[in-house]
Structures are given as structure tokens and as C-alpha cells.
Amino acid sequence: MQKEHNLSKNQKIIFDLIDKSGGPMKAYSILFNVQKKGIKAPLQVYRALDKLVEIGKIHKIESRNAFIACQNSSCQISKATAFSICESCENVSEISNSKLSKYLSNFSDDSGMKYSKYNLEFFGLCKKCKSK
Amino acid sequence: MQKEHNLSKNQKIIFDLIDKSGGPMKAYSILFNVQKKGIKAPLQVYRALDKLVEIGKIHKIESRNAFIACQNSSCQISKATAFSICESCENVSEISNSKLSKYLSNFSDDSGMKYSKYNLEFFGLCKKCKSK
């Protein structure tokens, strides 16, 4: 059972926007879209984004400086994320593959470092773009 | 046998700096450090960085907006990169593990997407920081 997070007003506005968009959104595009709802400053957006990332409702796509709603109901803690990114249309989707996540979560090398978190980004061409 | 890339003047200055630093460096810190050598503008730095990334002499640590010299002589093409990052001291090292790279290079899911590239970042505490 997951912990229920009661989102605050700004957090809810911003999460709903990202979630409905169905894809990755950039911070200033989010800002532009929520100005009519009274969120006027970048910091208001970044604070909500930080919190949403922290509780796993969204993830940051590091290579794109963009944020996407979690598409994987079981990953509320954002400690093990994997994405596939189309380099042509920039479509992004979250990879939910238990073998992969098991493999990476258990990965260790000879550095003596214990990894508590990872983020993996795969790049390529999606079906649509490949057939063009 | 790898292709020999003759670095241009600016590319060489910037690669040498990053390489000697032994760790990740940020673009504007690089800029500051090479101003005495005549490189005065951000764009000069970013152009050299782009080229160095393209030919695999350096990699970008996406989660840190920083650049590190390739520590793995065999990865001149930057298509399959993995790093371990200490969240306390920000030490970064490139992971060179043939099992891991084989596993990820061959990874495919049911999306019909063929992945030509990946970047993986592991996070945790390094030995030193753990024992503090």
C-alpha cells in the first residue's frame, strides 16, 4: 500500500497539467500554462516540481530538462527509473521492466560503493519515426 | 583500432583541462579556467565540449550539467555510458563493466523501439563518505 500524499494547491495544479499532457513538459512551459491559475513565478513551479519528484509523482528527464508524470503506479519513490526517448519526435516513455529494475537495483561493482538510486535513459527512434 | 582525432586548438585546451582535473567540470568553471589562454566566450567552450562529447573524449553527466574525461579507453563513441555519482562529495567515476554494458546494449522491451544509445547514472555514497 502506498502512502497517500495530499498534494497542495500548487502541486495539484502542476501535477494535473503534466499528467494530462501525457508527455514530458519543461518548467517554463508549465509556468506559461498555469499563469491563468495564479502561479506567476518560476520558483513556484520549481518548488512544486521538486516536491512532486521527491514523492515520485513525476520524474525528471535529465537529458531534456523536462518532467513527466510517473507512468508506473508502483514506483512512488523515484529511486529506480528508466526511460526510452525518441531522438526524432522526443516522445518519452517510462520503462517498467522488472528484470531490468532487479538487475540494476542489485548491480554492484568493485568500487565498494552501494548504490541507492539510479536513472537510465535509452535513446533511439520510436516505431513511427523509424518507418519514415 | 580507434580513429585518431586531431583536436583543434580550443578543443585541446579544454580537453586537457578537464582531463587533468580528474573529475567533472562545469562549463562556466571551464570558461573561467581557460580565459588566460584566450578563450573568452561561453560559446567557444560549448562548441569544444560538443565536439569532444561527439567523438567520445568526454561525457556529459546529465544530472549535474558537468563534463568528465572518458576514463574508459574503449568507449570512443559515447553510445553506452554508465557513471557512479556520490551524492555527498559529488565524486564521479565512469563504470566500465562489460556484463552491464552487454546487458544494456542488448536490452529491448515490447515497445518495438530499437535503442542505439543509453546513459545510466547510479547514485549513492562513496566509501569515504559512507564512513563519516
Added chain:
DNA sequence: TTATAAATGTTATATTATTACATAACGTTA
């Protein structure tokens, strides 16, 4: 209630990266 933490509002500023345009150096081959 009272204190504590979490969230908000606002202004300013810092950091990271690109556009646009002009010039110079380099490598190839006629």
C-alpha cells in the same frame, strides 16, 4: 493553544546554453 513544519508569494539574480553573424584555418583535389 502554541509551536513546528510545510507551503506560498514576490523580487531579484545566478547558472546554463544557444542564435546570429562575420572571419579564419584546414583539407582536398583540379
Added chain:
DNA sequence: TAACGTTATGTAATAATATAACATTTATAA
């Protein structure tokens, strides 16, 4: 060598991404 195309450089301006600092309000809970 001369002409051509490609790559690299120089410079100024600006765009895009993100945080600092400070004041106030709202939610949580002892």
C-alpha cells in the same frame, strides 16, 4: 597553386533553466 567546401574560431547579444533571500500564510500535531 588555386579554388572549393568543411571545420573551427571570434564576438555580441540573448534565451532558457534554476536558485537565493526574505516575508507571510497555511496545515499538522503536541
